[in-house]
Amino acid sequence: MNIRAHDVVPISEARARLTELAEEVVGAGAEKVLTKNGASFVALVDARKLDYYHALEAEHAALVLLDEAETGLRQVLSGERISAAALMETLGQADE
Template identity: 60%
Template sequence: MGYISEDIVPLGQIRARFSELAEEVQNGREKIITRNGESYVALIDARKLDYYHRLEQEHIHLLLLDEAVKGLDDVEQQRTITLEDFRHKHGR
C-alpha cells in the first residue's frame, strides 16, 4: 500500500486530530506519525495489526518446519554427531 502526503502526520498534530485520523485509519488509510521529520510510529486498524501478527507467527512456523525438514535430511544423509561430540564441541 502506498502512502500519500496526508498519511504522514507530525507527532505534534496527533492530539488535535486523533479522532479524525482514527476514523481515516478505520476506513483503510494507515498513517505514519513523524517525529523531528523522521518516521516514528504507525497508526493502523487493530484488525490489520492482528492480521500482521498472525502472518508473523505463520512465518515463524514455516521457518521452524523448514529447519525440521533440514534436520531430517541430515539424519537421512547421516550428517550427525554423537551427543558426546556435541557437548565437547559446544562446551555443554
C-alpha cells in the first residue's frame, strides 16, 4: 500500500485527531505515518493488519530456516560437510 501525503500527519496534530485517524485506519484501510520534527516517528495500522504482518514475518523466518536446512543437507550429501554423528564419532576417537 502506498502512503499518500494526507496519510502523513504531524504527531502534534494526531493528538487532537486520534479518534478520527483511527477510524480512517480501520474503516478505509489507510495507514498513517505520524511525524515528529518532520521525520517519520510511528505508524497507525489496523490491528488485524499488524497481526497479518507478524504472521508473514514468522512465515518468512520459517522459510529462511528451511532454506538453511536444505543448504546444510546438500552440503552433507555432497561431502562438503560431515554429519553430526560422524563429527561426534571423530571427536570421541580424538579423546582416546
